[in-house]
Amino acid sequence: MISIDNLSVSFGGWSLFDQISFLINPKDRIGLVGKNGAGKTTILKLIAGLQQPTSGAVTRNADCTIGYLPQQMQVADNTTLIAETAKAFEEVLAIEADIDRITNEIASRTDYQSESYEKLLHQLNDANDRYHILGGDTRDADIEKVLLGLGFRRDEFEKPTSTFSGGWRMRIELAKLLLRRPSIFLLDEPTNHLDIESIQWLEEYLKNYNGAVLLISHDRAFLDNVTTRTIELSLGKIYDYKVPYSQFVTLRAERREQQLAAYQNQQRLIEKSEEFIEKFRYKPTKSNQVQSRIKQLDKLERIEVEEEDLATLNIKFPPAPRSGQIVAEIKEVGKAFGSHRVFSGAEFTIHKGDKIALVGRNGEGKTTFARILIGQSEPTEGSIKIGANVSIGYFAQNQDDLMDGDFTVYDTLDRVAVGDIRTRLRDILGAFLFRGEDVDKKVKVLSGGERSRLAMARMMLEPHNLLVLDEPTNHMDMRSKDILKEAIRKFDGTVVLVSHDREFLDGIVDKVYEFRDGGVREYLGGIYYFLEKRKLESLQEIERKDTPTQSNATAAPSQGKLSYEQKKEQEKLIRKHRKAVETIEQQTAEVEAQIAEYDAKFAVATEYNSEDYKTYEALKQQLDHLMHEWEKAVYELELVEG
Numbered sequence: 001m002i003s004i005d006n007l008s009v010s011f012g013g014w015s016l017f018d019q020i021s022f023l024i025n026p027k028d029r030i031g032l033v034g035k036n037g038a039g040k041t042t043i044l045k046l047i048a049g050l051q052q053p054t055s056g057a058v059t060r061n062a063d064c065t066i067g068y069l070p071q072q073m074q075v076a077d078n079t080t081l082i083a084e085t086a087k088a089f090e091e092v093l094a095i096e097a098d099i100d101r102i103t104n105e106i107a108s109r110t111d112y113q114s115e116s117y118e119k120l121l122h123q124l125n126d127a128n129d130r131y132h133i134l135g136g137d138t139r140d141a142d143i144e145k146v147l148l149g150l151g152f153r154r155d156e157f158e159k160p161t162s163t164f165s166g167g168w169r170m171r172i173e174l175a176k177l178l179l180r181r182p183s184i185f186l187l188d189e190p191t192n193h194l195d196i197e198s199i200q201w202l203e204e205y206l207k208n209y210n211g212a213v214l215l216i217s218h219d220r221a222f223l224d225n226v227t228t229r230t231i232e233l234s235l236g237k238i239y240d241y242k243v244p245y246s247q248f249v250t251l252r253a254e255r256r257e258q259q260l261a262a263y264q265n266q267q268r269l270i271e272k273s274e275e276f277i278e279k280f281r282y283k284p285t286k287s288n289q290v291q292s293r294i295k296q297l298d299k300l301e302r303i304e305v306e307e308e309d310l311a312t313l314n315i316k317f318p319p320a321p322r323s324g325q326i327v328a329e330i331k332e333v334g335k336a337f338g339s340h341r342v343f344s345g346a347e348f349t350i351h352k353g354d355k356i357a358l359v360g361r362n363g364e365g366k367t368t369f370a371r372i373l374i375g376q377s378e379p380t381e382g383s384i385k386i387g388a389n390v391s392i393g394y395f396a397q398n399q400d401d402l403m404d405g406d407f408t409v410y411d412t413l414d415r416v417a418v419g420d421i422r423t424r425l426r427d428i429l430g431a432f433l434f435r436g437e438d439v440d441k442k443v444k445v446l447s448g449g450e451r452s453r454l455a456m457a458r459m460m461l462e463p464h465n466l467l468v469l470d471e472p473t474n475h476m477d478m479r480s481k482d483i484l485k486e487a488i489r490k491f492d493g494t495v496v497l498v499s500h501d502r503e504f505l506d507g508i509v510d511k512v513y514e515f516r517d518g519g520v521r522e523y524l525g526g527i528y529y530f531l532e533k534r535k536l537e538s539l540q541e542i543e544r545k546d547t548p549t550q551s552n553a554t555a556a557p558s559q560g561k562l563s564y565e566q567k568k569e570q571e572k573l574i575r576k577h578r579k580a581v582e583t584i585e586q587q588t589a590e591v592e593a594q595i596a597e598y599d600a601k602f603a604v605a606t607e608y609n610s611e612d613y614k615t616y617e618a619l620k621q622q623l624d625h626l627m628h629e630w631e632k633a634v635y636e637l638e639l640v641e642g
Helices: 040-048 081-108 115-133 139-149 166-180 196-208 220-226 245-280 284-299 310-314 366-373 409-414 419-431 436-440 448-459 478-490 527-549 564-604 610-641
Strands: 002-011 014-024 029-033 055-060 066-069 184-188 212-216 229-234 237-241 326-337 340-351 355-360 381-386 392-395 466-470 494-498 511-516 519-524
Touching: 002 040, 014 040, 014 055, 014 229, 014 237, 029 040, 029 220, 029 245, 040 066, 040 184, 040 212, 066 166, 081 115, 081 139, 081 166, 139 166, 139 196, 166 196, 196 220, 196 527, 212 220, 220 245, 229 245, 237 245, 245 284, 326 366, 340 366, 340 381, 340 494, 340 511, 355 366, 355 527, 366 466, 366 494, 392 448, 409 419, 409 436, 409 448, 419 436, 448 478, 511 527, 519 527, 564 610
Parallel strands: 029 212, 029 229, 066 184, 184 212, 340 519, 355 494, 355 511, 392 466, 466 494
Antiparallel strands: 002 014, 002 055, 229 237, 326 340, 326 381, 511 519
16 A cells, blocks of 8 residues: 655764665554654654655555644634534535536436436436545534544534644544544554543544554553554664564564674674784785775674663652651542633542542543642632641643753753752763763753653652652653653652553552542542443443433333343343452462461471572562452442442
8 A cells, every 4th residue: 555665864964764665554553663763753754745755765556545643733723623623524525515516407407318418427426426435424423423532522512623722622633534534544642632531432443444554652552452563663774563562572672682692793703803903904914814804894784782771770769758647638629710610529538658540531620630739729619638748749741841941951950959969960860861962952952752751850859758740651752651650659659640641550550530520530449440440331321321212112111220231231240240259269269378388388497498488478479469459359349239
């Protein structure tokens, strides 16, 4: 469908990538990955025809259509949401006008046997066929389906586009793109402005789409759920893997080991050749051999290995100062702006050591609540009481924009650092991937991900026991997200996270608070537990909504009774959850038996065995994990059983 042949892009003698080639087939699902600055966005622009290569070519089939979604895009301000979205059907509207014109002309003529009349009939038939192919029959239904899937409400359809935020405007452009149904989607970070439910909807849409998809994303779960092929851009070359992202990571590690071994062998060869040249350079009897070695080195294609930021694995937040057990008490908190109520009835307690996620649709109040929690905003109802000795560190969505663009990376930290920490600023910057000349760069030339990392480094200069982080991973690459995730996981204080990144939240949070329909609801468990519960509740909501549409004979069962299908579904869920509880209980019993064996062994032991104690400690950790999973499973079972 699309052939990329020996593509090269250079800037002033510096090569971004050199003679790369690959083929995009009609139903490919490709994730394009690589470090920030590797050239991923440039490749999308080249394929879309928005940029020309230094050399090489992009060849497309004649009937190939392209839908390109950049990271930033302008949306018109002079129309409504529904009218702007309908622009995706401009060709359909033009065909409708043609059909009306041809139909009227046919109706006014009586020369039924003429060649021109027959030609009109053919034109009408072709126009109708094209109209059906482009989805003209289901246009309104498709618009509604896509807008609702991307998180818009029906009562927003007639709202002016000028009233929507930048993130929601990007959704409008995404909706138009999906409705155009191109041969291939080129998507550059499509999940940046989507909430979790919308991301899941988009995943399903792309998985079932009949065309090809080439996307850039730093959302690991999204890549795994959508793509079946991964193309890595590294050091100006591409590596094509016919597997999703997680499998690619494993294969890449194996490839890098091979590369590293080949690189080390080549370096030894180069070193020996250079020693020989230097040793015999001025000996006439060895001149031919010296010249031969010099030519060999000149012709040698040098192996490059992409630098791995292994040093960053040890990055951590400063130890949390001691605080009380109660970090914050939230009592019936709500917020309204004029007549617009954002949320109300938020009531819960944040305890010391909690790791909490705030999730929900954009605009439901997550950021507003975070600002109330840190004292930047006042609630319009209820109260928040912050506990004793609580020190708050806050990372805002626009934190990177709040830094002075004319300062260097180093100066940005130096201006807020006090005390002995100032002697370690370069080490701290190095941990956040700022090394060498990077520390002297002006903030205004940094990428979005680099600015986010710098803002996070600045926040870590002071010890806090409560971290409130609002979308901290926006624009971060996967490596940076992994580093931050590990640092938060090891942090001994309390964390409140606003994020739509499922993979990032997984393994960190133990409570989820969903902001939805003006209220706040608590889920005791991790992010995937919340998503499973939310999916079940959504199905139940759909069933309840569907019930009134049934005939009177079947739609009026006695109040509180379930239909046959609902009972079947509930029984199925109960069996599933009981099985999960039984499985965990069996595993727990096995681990407890092993621990008991070691306890008996240690009771009569006469010498210390380090391997036995390592295994013993691992078993105890496994038991703790199983007990935690058992509690969750029992809780889920109780919810299903009612």
